[in-house]
Amino acid sequence: xxxxxxxxxxxxxxxxxxxxxxxxxxxxxxxxxxxxxxxxxxxxxxxxxxxxxxxxxxxxxxxxxxxxxxxxxxxxxxxxxxxxxxxxxxxxxxxxxxxxxxxxxxxxxxxxxxxxxxxxxxxxxxxxxxxxxxxxxxxxxxxxxxxxxxxxxxxxxxxxxxxxxxxxxxxxxxxxxxxxxxxxxxxxxxxxxxxxxxxxxxxxxxxxxxxxxxxxxxxxxxxxxxxxxxxxxxxxxxxxxxxxxxxxxxxxxxxxxxxxxxxxxxxxxxxxxxxxxxxxxxxxxxxxxxxxxxxxxxxxxxxxxxxxxxxxxx
Amino acid sequence: xxxxxxxxxxxxxxxxxxxxxxxxxxxxxxxxxxxxxxxxxxxxxxxxxxxxxxxxxxxxxxxxxxxxxxxxxxxxxxxxxxxxxxxxxxxxxxxxxxxxxxxxxxxxxxxxxxxxxxxxxxxxxxxxxxxxxxxxxxxxxxxxxxxxxxxxxxxxxxxxxxxxxxxxxxxxxxxxxxxxxxxxxxxxxxxxxxxxxxxxxxxxxxxxxxxxxxxxxxxxxxxxxxxxxxxxxxxxxxxxxxxxxxxxxxxxxxxxxxxxxxxxxxxxxxxxxxxxxxxxxxxxxxxxxxxx
Numbered sequence: 001x002x003x004x005x006x007x008x009x010x011x012x013x014x015x016x017x018x019x020x021x022x023x024x025x026x027x028x029x030x031x032x033x034x035x036x037x038x039x040x041x042x043x044x045x046x047x048x049x050x051x052x053x054x055x056x057x058x059x060x061x062x063x064x065x066x067x068x069x070x071x072x073x074x075x076x077x078x079x080x081x082x083x084x085x086x087x088x089x090x091x092x093x094x095x096x097x098x099x100x101x102x103x104x105x106x107x108x109x110x111x112x113x114x115x116x117x118x119x120x121x122x123x124x125x126x127x128x129x130x131x132x133x134x135x136x137x138x139x140x141x142x143x144x145x146x147x148x149x150x151x152x153x154x155x156x157x158x159x160x161x162x163x164x165x166x167x168x169x170x171x172x173x174x175x176x177x178x179x180x181x182x183x184x185x186x187x188x189x190x191x192x193x194x195x196x197x198x199x200x201x202x203x204x205x206x207x208x209x210x211x212x213x214x215x216x217x218x219x220x221x222x223x224x225x226x227x228x229x230x231x232x233x234x235x236x237x238x239x240x241x242x243x244x245x246x247x248x249x250x251x252x253x254x255x256x257x258x259x260x261x262x263x264x265x266x267x268x269x270x271x272x273x274x275x276x277x278x279x280x281x282x283x284x285x286x287x288x289x290x291x292x293x294x295x296x297x298x299x300x301x302x303x304x305x306x307x308x309x310x311x312x313x314x
Numbered sequence: 315x316x317x318x319x320x321x322x323x324x325x326x327x328x329x330x331x332x333x334x335x336x337x338x339x340x341x342x343x344x345x346x347x348x349x350x351x352x353x354x355x356x357x358x359x360x361x362x363x364x365x366x367x368x369x370x371x372x373x374x375x376x377x378x379x380x381x382x383x384x385x386x387x388x389x390x391x392x393x394x395x396x397x398x399x400x401x402x403x404x405x406x407x408x409x410x411x412x413x414x415x416x417x418x419x420x421x422x423x424x425x426x427x428x429x430x431x432x433x434x435x436x437x438x439x440x441x442x443x444x445x446x447x448x449x450x451x452x453x454x455x456x457x458x459x460x461x462x463x464x465x466x467x468x469x470x471x472x473x474x475x476x477x478x479x480x481x482x483x484x485x486x487x488x489x490x491x492x493x494x495x496x497x498x499x500x501x502x503x504x505x506x507x508x509x510x511x512x513x514x515x516x517x518x519x520x521x522x523x524x525x526x527x528x529x530x531x532x533x534x535x536x537x538x539x540x541x542x543x544x545x546x547x548x549x550x551x552x553x554x555x556x557x558x559x560x561x562x563x564x565x566x567x568x569x570x571x572x573x574x575x576x577x578x579x580x581x582x583x584x585x586x587x588x589x590x591x592x593x594x595x596x597x598x599x600x601x602x603x604x605x606x
Contacts, residue, residue, distance in 0.1 A: 033430065033431070033432065033509075034430075034431075034432035034433060036430070036509045037426045037430040037431075037432035037435070038426075038432065040422045040423060040425060040426035040430070040509070040513070041422075041423050041426050041427075041438070043418075043419045043422065043423075044419045044420060044422065044423040044484060045423075047419065047475070047478040047479050048445070048479055048481065050460070050475070050479070051453075051457060051460070051475060051476045051478065051479035052445055052448060052453070052479040052481070054456070054460065055453040055456035055457050055460065056448065056453065056456075058456035058459065058460070059452070059453060059455060059456045062455060062456065062459075068459060069455075069458070069459070114346075115346070115347075115350055118343050118346050118347060119347070121339075121343050122343055122344065122347060123340075125344075127592075129347045129350075129351060131588070131589070131592050132351045132354065132355065133350060133351060133354055134588070134592075135354060135355065135358070135585065135588075136354050137534075138534065138581065138584045138585060138588055139538075139577075139581055140537065140538035140540065140555070140556045140559075140580065140581070140584075141538060141540055141556070142540060142555075142556045142557075142559045142560045142577075142580075143559065143577040143580060143581055146361070146559075146573050146574070146577050147357040147358065147360075147361055147577065148357065150357055150360045150361060150364065151356075151357050151360075158356065158357070158360060190353070190354070190357075193350075193354070194354065243447075244446075247446070247447055247449060250449065251449045251450070251451040251452075253451060253540075253541055254540045254541065257540075257541075258560065272449075272451040272452075272541070275451065275452075275454065275455075276454070276541065276544075276545075279454070279455055280454075280458075280545055286455060289454075289455055290455050290456075293451075293452040293453070293454065293455060294452070296449060296451070296452045297448065297449065297452040300447055300448075300449050300452075301447055304447045
């Protein structure tokens with residue numbers, strides 16, 4: 001291909017163009033290139049508009065209406081917003097979701113970071129360990145939640161078997177209000193560790209080796225290298241991870257829907273679970289669900305932007 | 315990641331006290347890894363074992379780790395009484411279509427964002443970045459209404475189309491393509507290649523690892539997706555694996571053996587795909603996607 005390039009680039013020599021003609025041709029060329037670029041973006045843009053931009057606008061419209069899925073749609077003004085802000089279960093749902101995020105994200109990040117550092121040190125068998133650690137992430141939530149029932153089941157779960165072995169009382173992991181959300185968190189951490197470990201490991205491998213050699217020559221010990229090199233250098237990876245984890249975890253639904261369905265005593269009601277219930281499960285409170293969805297959208301945007309602010313600076 | 319990664323992974327500083335310190339250190343590393351893998355895989359072992367247990371022996375106490383009289387009844391039950399193959403087929407059609415379409419569409423958009431200059435490029439890319447923050451779950455209601463208006467409830471298109479909007483692929487592809495040297499495309503341009511030919515013949519072959527990463531990521535996301543199929547599908551024959559497997563459990567009774575067999579069978583394809591492609595997937599290619 002490159003040899004061809006040499007033979008073909010012998011340009012016609014006498015190509016005298018006036019300045020004006022030159023500019024006109026250049027503009028035409030630029031226009032053609034822009035047009036090509038837009039054509040390349042077009043297929044993606046169609047899906048983007050049809051299933052992202054339009055839904056957001058439609059969602060906003062539906063927050064001022066009720067019905068529309070089973071019953072007829074009718075305009076209700078701000079009633080949905082008023083109801084959402086007054087609803088006790090909405091407060092519970094937001095509280096549970098945020099508490100879950102505050103438990104799950106730090107836990108999964110610390111474990112994954114430790115495992116990534118350990119994997120980086122493993123001279124042999126690293127790739128086998130990586131693959132095995134990734135397997136839980138491959139489980140669909142339906143499967144992961146089923147697996148987890150074998151872990152936390154009151155009578156024949158692994159966790160209680162271990163507790164009994166150590167002479168402790170077996171616990172009702174999913175059936176008691178103060179343990180249920182923690183059991184869900186454990187499941188999500190278990191399932192998430194593989195993914196985040198891989199991501200952090202990819203970040204670690206990409207770090208410049210020379211800096212570590214220089215630091216070692218200067219007599220920095222392992223902890224100092226970690227504290228003053230790894231942590232600051234990993235900032236872009238952490239930045240991406242924290243923002244994406246917040247966005248994903250605030251949408252907690254699958255495991256809750258399958259394992260506890262919001263119970264016991266609403267202790268595992270999450271925002272998305274409540275949206276799904278009000279809209280599709282047994283009620284037809286579409287407007288209420290829409291207003292709650294819009295709140296979730298704003299909540300996620302708000303938190304993500306705060307995190308971007310905090311992590312970008314410094 | 316191969317030799318290069320491993321060389322990087324090794325500690326640059328030789329450990330003092332070579333013999334005792336170093337080997338203790340190595341042992342500690344492998345103990346941590348083995349414990350982590352054990353915890354990751356233990357529940358799977360329990361489920362595999364349960365899938366071979368007969369219904370009677372399920373509730374023996376204390377529960378046993380290995381089935382006393384292993385039986386294939388659960389698998390037979392699942393395949394004979396439920397449309398399991400149909401669910402598997404549906405999941406393959408949906409996940410496969412979304413992956414194929416997204417790979418083409420996202421790499422085209424990524425190429426335009428990475429290598430072309432046109433008015434409004436940076437503003438449009440900012441829109442893509444902002445939209446990464448939009449949670450799909452929040453768009454459940456309007457998406458459902460749009461799909462219903464299009465008459466696509468209980469159809470493959472209804473399952474596929476909303477999955478195509480996700481902007482994360484465009485973002486990843488742009489990062490990958492931007493890191494390619496421009497010399498190659500310029501050479502091709504001098505050869506008289508059209509932009510489409512450059513995309514097809516130069517860019518696509520070069521970003522193969524990136525395409526595999528995006529492909530696996532998209533396929534897995536679709537394969538494990540639960541909320542959307544749950545909402546858009548009401549006919550049992552259009553159910554995907556996740557919804558189908560879930561429907562095996564009624565509210566009050568649960569056939570653990572049957573559920574376990576279903577769990578194992580529905581995970582097999584993803585594990586096979588992963589083992590087949592993990593070389594690419596782990597190749598640190600995600601790191602490329604993360605560079606800002």
